[in-house]
Amino acid sequence: MRLIESKDNALFKRVQRLAHDKRELDGGDQLIWLEGIHLCQMWLERRGLPELAVFEMDRHSDELLELARFLPGHSSVTFNATLMNAVSQVGQGQGIGFIVRVPRGQVWTAPTKRAILLDQVQDPGNVGTVLRTAVAVGLEAVYLTPGCASVWSQKVLRSAQGAHFSIQIHEQVDGVALLEKAALPVLVTSLGPDAQDLYESSLPDQGIWVFGNEGQGVSPALLTKANQCLFIPQAPGVESLNVAIATALCLYEQRRQHSR
């Protein structure tokens, strides 16, 4: 395995750019840096081989060995500890990272089952946590409007814990067009007067949930498309829940009502 020790090395610089969310496109694909054992394991399980594996020199553990076993004769390099620390986005790196290729800019198709539309959800931690919950509850697709946090950024990848690789993700989606095209009920959480208590409502088995921006909520153009407005009951004087929390409560209540 080739050892890289110079900060002037082109490959090191490339990894560093990717680790800082600089976009690198190749044809219809985007190249992404995945850091850490868990994300790399998840990639191997769900998507296969990476474009490149980067190991840290002199870092050894059973988990790293296990990962290496899946990369026989595969394109790998080694960074010394200084270079690996320089690209790491977390306090304590884990001695491994992948460059992987994800398709982007595919034309979205409307969902036929339960799905989520995130409308200008800006916080990367929220977007990542929603993805993680969506996978846990068994959704097939998540759609994001322009104005959402960039879904393949390092922060979103970290909080989603590998959920990206188990669900269809469509970014830059025209929300109104999606809701018009999908032949599914549209479900929105709202504090408006016509909203029903989530836990006293009969939720449809299939439907698209729309969750809005942390401050402004769901945008008016999307609100007008709602077939059912719901509120999550809260103690007096409380204004709102975190958007990722609201998403989880809605999806799990729907799942509970339909026993899966």
Next chain:
Amino acid sequence: MRLIESKDNALFKRVQRLAHDKRELDGGDQLIWLEGIHLCQMWLERRGLPELAVFEMDRHSDELLELARFLPGHSSVTFNATLMNAVSQVGQGQGIGFIVRVPRGQVWTAPTKRAILLDQVQDPGNVGTVLRTAVAVGLEAVYLTPGCASVWSQKVLRSAQGAHFSIQIHEQVDGVALLEKAALPVLVTSLGPDAQDLYESSLPDQGIWVFGNEGQGVSPALLTKANQCLFIPQAPGVESLNVAIATALCLYEQRRQHSR
């Protein structure tokens, strides 16, 4: 109102230390920096006047005026924009901050109603989101073991959105002692073989929920105190949910089963 424009000013330096989570104690109290309109409004509503209000020079808005009305003749200073930016922990400051006093180190008392014990939950965003959810669902108290994120740190304050001021918070709690002292069922989420599906279980109306560290889960000493072990159903191949999501799902399912 006194205008402060020098980075050498002692009060500016003090605010800057507090804004960077340097601990300042005064008798049995801790002094805390609250940044932004929302947190300052919440403090005024729930706790009363601050020790000191800091406004930004030449920043005017209806919300700032409204806040100022509640501080007649109260101890206030003005920072110029440079100083205010220097203390701001968020990208775009909102022209206001408070120094406030919170009691600390009180002896905890065991809960008599629904409560949460967080066991070494390390991520500040998770701790803050749990607090926000706990207030929304109407809990009276949250307990945290040593090893949890510092509950009055800027990141926890930001993600809790003022929830701190509406609930009893006990830090540095001996978890085993708490569970032994409380005459309440202990509820733990677990992936163990004896865990029951949350949505197929009969949950007690009152009880202490224990939620554990993001990586290791609930520590063994606390697990042995569990009266009921529950799991949140998840799609095949999914390992876990974010701890703040798990907390919300459990608390809201308990609330649903008991209709409040």
